């Protein structure tokens with residue numbers, strides 16, 4: 001489906017809660033594909049069929065741009081690249097996970113251990129650790145590593161014959177997530193940064209450089225949204241679901257949603273000190289084990305913000321991070 005001039009959306013299925021992922025083909029020179037879908041037979045068939053309908057094959061793709069290193073956005077890219085010779089663009093902060101043959105959560109990786117320690121200190125029961133998304137071996141089968149040939153940073157312009165795509169670094173959901181902005185067409189390709197019906201979850205994230213502290217993902221994400229509001233955008237081409245025609249309203253509703261949640265967390269911290277897991281259970285009493293990483297990420301994100309605002313204090317006691325409220329949160 002042509003969703004903007006010379007930009008075609010090709011959804012491919014995923015088994016995840018979020019549903020299908022949208023790949024975009026930009027019919028220009030070079031012929032450009034943004035994000036790919038998973039390495040599954042169903043996704044591969046759907047993408048091949050979608051391209052064929054437009055008169056193209058994997059071997060015709062000359063340029064690949066990956067918004068971020070989550071499996072559903074690049075799992076199939078290595079297959080596509082192997083049939084032609086495309087240049088492959090991504091942000092430097094995503095490159096390691098894209099290229100790593102063992103994927104993004106394995107025991108050789110210091111981030112794995114830092115995350116585990118952090119979650120246990122945050123009160124997550126040990127038995128739930130085994131359930132969380134990042135550990136499930138099946139995820140490794142849904143992707144092949146892909147070599148990035150061109151790193152792109154904030155402000156870089158990717159020039160096509162008939163359009164220019166400005167790279168906008170949008171940390172939050174993932175540290176090196178990029179959006180692509182065509183200011184002439186007022187089009188933004190948003191990856192998972194903005195979705196129509198789901199508020200994207202900025203995940204707990206430890207940087208590859210183990211001397212660096214954990215990212216404050218939710219705070220970063222809210223800063224990213226403020227920045228996007230300064231762009232003139234008519235159409236947001238999202239990584240999942242429907243495209244967005246009212247970007248600023250969607251951004252405002254996400255900001256309000258998080259403001260309400262933050263206050264709920266702050267109220268909950270009146271009284272006895274609580275862990276991030278207590279907060280997660282309070283926010284999402286019926287959360288399934290499978291989604292616990294998302295719930296913990298949301299709880300930790302609000303605690304980070306409240307701490308920065310001076311409304312919450314944290315202390316480490318008996319190997320646990322405990323939070324209690326101090327002042328009023330900022331607006």
Ligand SMILES: [Zn+2]
Nearest residue numbers: 068070173192
């Ligand atoms: Zn994602």
Ligand SMILES: [Zn+2]
Nearest residue numbers: 070072192239
């Ligand atoms: Zn996604």
